[in-house]
Amino acid sequence: MDKVSPAQAAATLEEFWSQRTIGEANGNLFKVAKGIGSTNWHAHDDQDETFLILRGHLTIQLRSGNIELDQGDLFVIPRGVEHCPKADDEVHFMLVGPQVTSNAAGGKPEWSYSAQTPADNVD
Amino acid sequence: MDKVSPAQAAATLEEFWSQRTIGEANGNLFKVAKGIGSTNWHAHDDQDETFLILRGHLTIQLRSGNIELDQGDLFVIPRGVEHCPKADDEVHFMLVGPQVTSNAAGGKPEWSYSAQTPADNVD
Numbered sequence: 001m002d003k004v005s006p007a008q009a010a011a012t013l014e015e016f017w018s019q020r021t022i023g024e025a026n027g028n029l030f031k032v033a034k035g036i037g038s039t040n041w042h043a044h045d046d047q048d049e050t051f052l053i054l055r056g057h058l059t060i061q062l063r064s065g066n067i068e069l070d071q072g073d074l075f076v077i078p079r080g081v082e083h084c085p086k087a088d089d090e091v092h093f094m095l096v097g098p099q100v101t102s103n104a105a106g107g108k109p110e111w112s113y114s115a116q117t118p119a120d121n122v123d
Numbered sequence: 124m125d126k127v128s129p130a131q132a133a134a135t136l137e138e139f140w141s142q143r144t145i146g147e148a149n150g151n152l153f154k155v156a157k158g159i160g161s162t163n164w165h166a167h168d169d170q171d172e173t174f175l176i177l178r179g180h181l182t183i184q185l186r187s188g189n190i191e192l193d194q195g196d197l198f199v200i201p202r203g204v205e206h207c208p209k210a211d212d213e214v215h216f217m218l219v220g221p222q223v224t225s226n227a228a229g230g231k232p233e234w235s236y237s238a239q240t241p242a243d244n245v246d
Binding site: 003004005006007008022023024025026027028030047048049050052067069072073074075076078096097098 | 129192198
């Protein structure tokens with residue numbers, strides 16, 4: 001692969017809470033996404049989900065309390081753990097995991113879908 | 124796990140070309156390291172190695188040519204591909220892969236060992 005800047009890739013996204021794959025290694029995908037508002041509460045029973053904040057602030061709501069993430073912070077949500085990311089302002093982040101999870105089961109809110117979204121962002 | 128800042132974790136490292144594990148997900152480790160000078164030429168036959176630059180500039184020498192990485196750049200070295208990272212000035216980076224690779228087989232130069240290094244950094 002060529003080198004890639006996750007921050008620059010995230011800045012080109014048109015749809016919130018949709019993941020674009022920018023790399024792959026050892027069975028894991030490197031994906032970028034942007035968020036605002038929140039997803040629905042959900043869990044991934046088949047994979048851990050790693051967040052790395054590229055720009056802005058993201059709150060990861062867990063049933064056990066909130067995790068506040070700023071630019072540069074890394075956080076792993078273990079498989080099976082219910083979570084609901086939310087952001088008052090636009091936030092950009094990288095995700096690492098074996099599959100794209102920006103689908104309905106992955107908590108993607110219905111309003112995030114848009115006609116501008118490249119087909120390869122829709123899972 | 125708690126949230127962690129890879130950049131802050133890398134800034135506390137005492138030894139060059141030694142990896143400290145800061146997280147784990149889906150069988151992959153998130154590791155930080157710092158470099159200056161270069162490692163020895165080497166390849167990992169069992170794993171891809173992903174670099175994310177946290178601070179500074181890193182040249183990944185490949186037999187096919189050099190890859191120049193700046194802060195924020197992501198680059199995957201596929202398994203089996205010979206490489207030799209080098210840096211004129213101190214560089215900090217995050218690595219993602221299933222094992223710690225900062226051992227002799229991973230190209231670690233002999234001079235990088237130091238008595239100040241925590242035991243859990245030596246593979």
